[in-house]
Amino acid sequence: MNDFLNYINSINPINEDALKEIQQCFKPKQLLKDDFFVKEGEYAHQIGFLKKGIVRAYFLNQKGKEYNKQFFVGPSIIGAYTSLLTKQPNKIAQQALTDCEILVADFNEMEKLYDKFHDLERLGRKIAEFYFLEKEQKEIEMALLDADKRYLIMRDRFPAIELILPQYHIASYLGISPTQLSRIRRKLKNS
Amino acid sequence: MNDFLNYINSINPINEDALKEIQQCFKPKQLLKDDFFVKEGEYAHQIGFLKKGIVRAYFLNQKGKEYNKQFFVGPSIIGAYTSLLTKQPNKIAQQALTDCEILVADFNEMEKLYDKFHDLERLGRKIAEFYFLEKEQKEIEMALLDADKRYLIMRDRFPAIELILPQYHIASYLGISPTQLSRIRRKLKNS
DNA sequence: CGCTGGCATTTACATATGTAAAGAAAATTA
DNA sequence: TAATTTTCTTTACATATGTAAATGCCAGCG
Numbered sequence: 427m428n429d430f431l432n433y434i435n436s437i438n439p440i441n442e443d444a445l446k447e448i449q450q451c452f453k454p455k456q457l458l459k460d461d462f463f464v465k466e467g468e469y470a471h472q473i474g475f476l477k478k479g480i481v482r483a484y485f486l487n488q489k490g491k492e493y494n495k496q497f498f499v500g501p502s503i504i505g506a507y508t509s510l511l512t513k514q515p516n517k518i519a520q521q522a523l524t525d526c527e528i529l530v531a532d533f534n535e536m537e538k539l540y541d542k543f544h545d546l547e548r549l550g551r552k553i554a555e556f557y558f559l560e561k562e563q564k565e566i567e568m569a570l571l572d573a574d575k576r577y578l579i580m581r582d583r584f585p586a587i588e589l590i591l592p593q594y595h596i597a598s599y600l601g602i603s604p605t606q607l608s609r610i611r612r613k614l615k616n617s
Numbered sequence: 618m619n620d621f622l623n624y625i626n627s628i629n630p631i632n633e634d635a636l637k638e639i640q641q642c643f644k645p646k647q648l649l650k651d652d653f654f655v656k657e658g659e660y661a662h663q664i665g666f667l668k669k670g671i672v673r674a675y676f677l678n679q680k681g682k683e684y685n686k687q688f689f690v691g692p693s694i695i696g697a698y699t700s701l702l703t704k705q706p707n708k709i710a711q712q713a714l715t716d717c718e719i720l721v722a723d724f725n726e727m728e729k730l731y732d733k734f735h736d737l738e739r740l741g742r743k744i745a746e747f748y749f750l751e752k753e754q755k756e757i758e759m760a761l762l763d764a765d766k767r768y769l770i771m772r773d774r775f776p777a778i779e780l781i782l783p784q785y786h787i788a789s790y791l792g793i794s795p796t797q798l799s800r801i802r803r804k805l806k807n808s
Numbered sequence: 809c810g811c812t813g814g815c816a817t818t819t820a821c822a823t824a825t826g827t828a829a830a831g832a833a834a835a836t837t838a
Numbered sequence: 839t840a841a842t843t844t845t846c847t848t849t850a851c852a853t854a855t856g857t858a859a860a861t862g863c864c865a866g867c868g
Contacts, residue, residue, distance in 0.1 A: 487761050495756070499847050511746055517757070521675070540742075544735045546741060551731075554745035555702055561752040562699050565686070566708070569792065570678050572824090592845060599630050601760065606825055763854090783815065797855055799817050 430475050430529055433501045440554045444543040451531040463504055463520040470506035470516045474534045477501060479526025485518045494599040497584060573602045574610050621666050623721055624692045629743045635734040642722035654695055654711040661697035661707045664724045670717025676709045683788040690775060764793045765801050
């Protein structure tokens with residue numbers, strides 16, 4: 427539980443009362459490799475804290491091919507944020523790539539606490555802002571850099587991930603085919 | 618000013634006192650075609666409400682080529698959100714594509730009001746969430762759809778914009794070259 | 809009215825990247 | 839260890855899209 431509190435406090439410090447309340451909302455849970463935290467098509471209602479492990483967020487294109495949109499490496503917040511906010515069916519599945527230790531809470535309950543604690547409302551704002559910044563970062567990278575550079579950045583950002591994931595997952599995250607990633611790797615080796 | 622209040626209220630209703638305070642923060646201003654609301658490299662400190670007109674957000678790649686990241690069509694909030702949040706130099710310029718009527722306020726002053734009014738903190742949260750949702754939407758479109766479909770969607774979303782903007786701006790928004798957009802247009806005509 | 813400049817389209821070619829299939833390598837299981 | 843499956847790399851080819859340059863179009867100005 428302590429990891430969780432540290433994580434929260436690093437985003438936005440929170441008063442005692444509020445802390446107590448949210449602690450009660452979150453229950454520990456195990457997520458095994460390949461288990462889904464949230465599936466496509468369902469209405470999301472849980473938010474989670476990923477203590478340990480790796481989770482991917484992905485969706486399918488028309489031909490049913492997977493596109494890995496994001497990797498979460500603990501400690502991190504997970505959950506189908508868009509579905510939680512819009513109350514629409516979820517489009518982006520989240521699946522454990524390794525065994526994971528998580529804490530889960532009901533998002534609606536959390537939202538209710540916004541009324542009660544200004545601190546938590548602020549936390550919610552900071553989290554939303556953080557997500558926004560992350561996305562903008564990725565948007566710029568996608569628009570500005572070619573796959574070679576994106577690959578290097580991603581190795582830098584998630585050093586562990588290449589050891590754990592098959593390369594087609596990584597290719598999909600970079601928005602390229604495994605073949606292309608293979609070509610890039612070869613080019614990097616010979617230079 | 619009324620447009621502004623309606624816009625705010627449509628995002629999140631706000632109590633009288635808070636309304637009064639933020640009204641005082643915002644001052645009317647004219648932005649002429651080609652004027653910048655915020656430039657690259659400077660520290661952003663203003664947030665704006667675009668009553669009327671069109672503003673583009675764009676950045677430059679290594680070769681100095683422009684990439685139009687986003688169009689704002691009034692009524693809308695404008696401002697270099699990332700720079701405002703991170704207090705880092707701005708990377709994404711915002712420039713008027715038509716003459717614009719706007720209201721401007723100092724973002725730090727606004728942020729200070731978050732402490733004073735829970736309502737405003739909530740508004741800030743909702744805005745951040747809204748921005749996030751917008752970005753996710755675009756991310757999915759970029760990953761899932763080819764330029765043809767993105768073009769149709771964009772015509773749908775901003776019907777006016779094609780009449781006002783040169784086609785190379787639109788191509789750049791779609792992430793393709795003017796040549797390619799031309800090819801797409803031809804293909805759509807012959808079908 | 810004809811120039812001029814800005815934009816759009818077209819053409820020709822280069823390049824990046826995709827798909828499919830085959831073979832090599834690595835990991836897993838019996 | 840051998841067999842089997844999964845993953846990775848390579849090859850060959852197809853396609854999408856970029857760049858550069860030529861041409862066409864049109865509005866506004868002298």
